[in-house]
Amino acid sequence: MATSSHTPQELMVAVASREIRDGDLVFVGMRLPILAYAVARNAHAPKARGLFEVGLMRDQPAEAFLGTMGDPPNVAGALWATRMSNVMALMAQGSVDLGFIGGAEVDRFGNLNTSYVGEPVHPTVKLPGSGGGADIAILSRRWVTLMSHERRRLVDRVSFVTSPGYGDGSPHWRKRNGLLGGGPVAIITTLCVLRFPELGGEAHLASVHPGHSVKEVRAETGWDLKIADEVIETPPPTDDELAAIRRFDPEGFWTRTA
C-alpha cells in the first residue's frame, strides 16, 4: 500500500531498489544507491551482495548511517575487506550483475558525462571525474543512473563521454567497441524513469512519478524524448520501503535535503 508523503529522493531510492534482483552482486557506489541496496536487501533481495570500489563486499547493509562507502559501519561485518583492484577484477570477469552510477549529465543514448562541461582544455565546468563510473559503465552486466531531472542535465548528446552507455546509438555499438558489459537499463530521475530497448540504443519514457506529467518531463528533457506505448505512473514507495529508507537515513542526509 502506498503513502502520499515522500520526498523525490525517497521515491528515487525505492525505484532504484526495485532494480536489484535477488542474488545480484551489486556494485553499489555512493549516496542514494547505498540506501537502495539497503532497502532491497531488507525486502525482495535478501540474497543480494554489495560490492564497493573502496574494497569491500557485504551481505547485510551497514547497521548505521553511511556518509560514504568507506565509513566504519560499512566495514564492520564485511564479507571481504581488500584492494580496489580485486573488486575490479570481479567486475572485469563479468561477475557484477548491476551497477549504480551517479550522473551529472546524460544523453539520449545513456552516455554519462561527469568530467567536463565545455572544452576539456578550457572547461566552463570541471566536474569531479569518473571515479569508478567508467569502470561500472563498461564492465558491469547492467547499470542504472540516478539524477535530478533538468533540461541542462538530460541532453541530446553529452559533449564528453566519461562513462559510455550506447555510444552513438548505432546497433551493437558496445560490442563493436569491445565493451564487455551490457550497458544502461534505466535512468531514474526526480520526475520519471527512462528505460532502454533490450539491445540498447535510445532511452524512452517508461513511467512518470506521481504528481508529474509527460508534458513536464518532455519540457525538462533536452531531446525529443520517445514515449513508451503505455507510460505508467511510477509506483510510489510503499510504507515498508519508506520505513527502511528512514531507518538507514534517519536525518534525511540523502533523502530530505535539496
Added chain:
Amino acid sequence: MATSSHTPQELMVAVASREIRDGDLVFVGMRLPILAYAVARNAHAPKARGLFEVGLMRDQPAEAFLGTMGDPPNVAGALWATRMSNVMALMAQGSVDLGFIGGAEVDRFGNLNTSYVGEPVHPTVKLPGSGGGADIAILSRRWVTLMSHERRRLVDRVSFVTSPGYGDGSPHWRKRNGLLGGGPVAIITTLCVLRFPELGGEAHLASVHPGHSVKEVRAETGWDLKIADEVIETPPPTDDELAAIRRFDPEGFWTRTA
C-alpha cells in the same frame, strides 16, 4: 682462524656467506643459501635482509632448522608475509642486491640449465624447472650459483638456458637483450670458486678449495677453463662460521649428507 675438519658443503656455505654485503637485500632461495644468509647475518652482514619468493621478508634468520623457505620458523617474526608477486615486484624494481640460484648445469658464460637435458620434446633428463631461478638471474643486481663440481655439470654451453647468465658471452649481451640485472658474479662449487669479469662474459678460476688442485678442477670442467693470474686457496670456514652453520643445520641435513 681456520679449522681443518669441515665438509665440502660447509665450505660452500661459508664462501657463499662472504658474498653477502652488509645492508644487502638478498633473494635467498633454498638449501645452502638459507644457511649462508644465516651465517652472514650473524657475522659481517648484521643489516642484511632476506627475501623469499614464497612471500617473506626477514631480518633475523629463523630460530630453527629450515627444510624449506616456507617452514613455520621462517614465518614467525618475519618483517612481511605477502604474495610472491609483491616480492617479485621489489626484484623487478632492482631492489634485490644479491640472489642465489641452485644449478644443475652451468656453462662458461654462467647460463644455468635446470629444465631439460637433451631435446625438450624428448628429454634424456627432465629437471624440475626454473622456480624463481630465471627471475633471479634476470632481475637481481648480482647473483651466485652453487653446485657440485662435475664435468657433466660444468659444460661448455648448456643445451637449454633456463636462467641466463651472459648468454653467448658477447659484449653487453644482457643489455642488448633487455635483462635488467647485472648477472652472475660467482659459481661456487665443491672444488673451487669461479668468477666473472666486471662487465661479464666468461668464467675463470679464482680460488681452489683446500685439498684440491687446479689440475683436478680443469679435469672436472667441461671447457678449457681460464685461470686467474693469481689463483688463491679458498679460505676455509672459520670456527665462527662453522659454529653458525652447525647451529642452523644441527643434524647436517644440508651440510653433512652427500
Added chain:
Amino acid sequence: MLGKVMAMAEAIRRFVPDHSTVALGLALEPLIPFAAGHELIRQGRRDLELVGPISDALFDQLIGAGCVRRVTAAWVGNVSEGLGHCYRRACEERIPLPLEVRDHSNFSISLALWAAAWNVPSLPTRTLLGSDILRTNPALAAADGLVHVAAVRPDVAIVHVQRADELGRVHAWGPMGITEEAGLAADRVIVTCEELVDPSVTLSDPNRILFPETKVAAVVHEPGGAHPSPVQGFFKRDHAFYRDYAERSRLVDGYLAWLEQWVMGVPDRAAYLGRVDSEALRILRHRMSEPVDYGDE
C-alpha cells in the same frame, strides 16, 4: 639509529620536495592523511603532482593553496558534498594557478600503479574502452581492443594508518583502495599513524604488514592525523566538517578564511585537534579481531 620516527614537519621537509609526485588518499574516503597534506601547505610546497583514486577534500585544499601543478586521479571533489570548488576554480579560471588534469578511472589508476610496482611501461585492461578519457589523457592508449595504462611511479606515497612501529612496519585495516600498489610503486613511503607500537606488535602479524619496511622512509606519530576522514576503530567521519568546508570554499575568500583557520593559523596537528570536538567522533563500540596463531615449533 635505525629508527624512522620524526615530526611531521621534518618528514615533509626531508621527503617531499617541490616538484614531487605524491600519492595520497589511497584508501579513498578513510585514512586520508590530512595532517600531512596541511603540512605541505604550511611549508609552501609547489609544483606537486598529486596521484589518487576517488580523492576527497584534501586534494581540493592542496589545489586551492597553490601547491599543485598536475592531478593524476579518478575523481577530485568532496565525496559527501559533491563538487570541489578549488578544483573547479583551478580548471575553469586558473585560480590560484593553472592545473593540468590527467583523468583516470578508479581501475585505471590502480593499474598505473601496479605497472610501476612491477616495473613495466604499461598494463592492459578492458576498462575505459569507449570513454573520452582516452582522448584527454596521453598516458592511456587504446590498441587491439585493449587500453594500455602507462605506469605512474610516485616519488612518495603518504599513508595514514592505525599503527606502525619505529622501523616502519605498518598495520592498517579496513578497505585498502589502492594503498598497497601505491606503496610498492613509490620510491618511498611516509607513514603517519594513530599509534606508535612496539615491533613485537607489528611482527606478531606479518600478514597484516602493508609494505616492506625498506619502502618506508619516515614514521610520524600523528593521532587524529586523518580528521575529518574516518579511521576504523578510532574515529568516525566528521560529515559536518566536510559540509562546512564545501560551503566556505565556494568562493575564494571563504576558502582562504577556512585555510587560515584550519591550516595556516595552526602550527601543527595537535593545535588543530584542540579546535575539533574529536571526542564526539571517537569510536566507542570496539570490535576486536580474532587472533591467529603463527606458532612455529
Added chain:
Amino acid sequence: MLGKVMAMAEAIRRFVPDHSTVALGLALEPLIPFAAGHELIRQGRRDLELVGPISDALFDQLIGAGCVRRVTAAWVGNVSEGLGHCYRRACEERIPLPLEVRDHSNFSISLALWAAAWNVPSLPTRTLLGSDILRTNPALAAADGLVHVAAVRPDVAIVHVQRADELGRVHAWGPMGITEEAGLAADRVIVTCEELVDPSVTLSDPNRILFPETKVAAVVHEPGGAHPSPVQGFFKRDHAFYRDYAERSRLVDGYLAWLEQWVMGVPDRAAYLGRVDSEALRILRHRMSEPVDYGDE
C-alpha cells in the same frame, strides 16, 4: 541451505571433473592440499592440467598416478629432496602417460593468473628475457623488449587453509605465494581447512578473508589435510616423509607400493592420519597475533 560444507569425496566429485584445469600447491611449500590431491587419485581423475608455482611432491604423485595431461608450472619436484621421479618418468619415458609441460618461472605463473583475474589476454613483464623457456612455452611471447604472459584461467583452485566458515569465508596466514591470484582467476575454489569456525570468527577480521565468498564452491573440514606440508600454527613439515617418498618413488614399483600404502589403500584422510605420528609434528609453541579493532560507532 547456503552452507558449502561437504565431505572431500563429494567436493572432488562435484567440482573437479576429468579434463579440469586445477590450480593447487599455491603457497609453494606450506598449505599444500595433499588430502584433496589423494582423493583426485582415488577417484581416478584423468586428463587434468595442473597449475602451480614451485610445486612440491603432490604434483609428482598425481602425475605418477596418471591423472595429469599437462603441467603449467614453474617447478615440479620434491623441494627438500630434489628431483620428482614420476615427473621424470612421464617426461622421459611417457610412464605412465605422456605429459605436456608448459614451463614458467615463479613470477610468470603469477602474472598468468593475474591476467586471468583481471580478464585480459596477457600481462607484460621483464622477466624471462633471454631464457629458453620462451622457446618451449607457446603461452609466452617476447615483443618490444617485454615478455607477454598469456592468461591462465583455472577451472578450480584447491587451497588448504587454517580456518574457514561454512559459507566459504577463508582465513589463511603465512606466506601466500600465488594463492590470491589463483583464487580470483579460477571459476571456483575448493577450500580444505584445519578448523571449521563460526562466521563470527571470519567476519571479525574481513581483511584476512582471502577470497570473495562468491568464488568458494565447497568447504571441506579436513584437519591434517596438508600433511606432510607445514601449516603455520598447526603442523611442522614432515621432512622424513618427503625423503621416504623420494626414495621409494625412484622406481615405478616402489612408487606404486607407496601409492597403495598412502592413497589407494586408505579410504580417506582420517585413515591416512591414523598411520602418521601427527602428534610429533603438531606445533606446540604458539605465537598469537595482536588483535586489531574494527570498531565502527
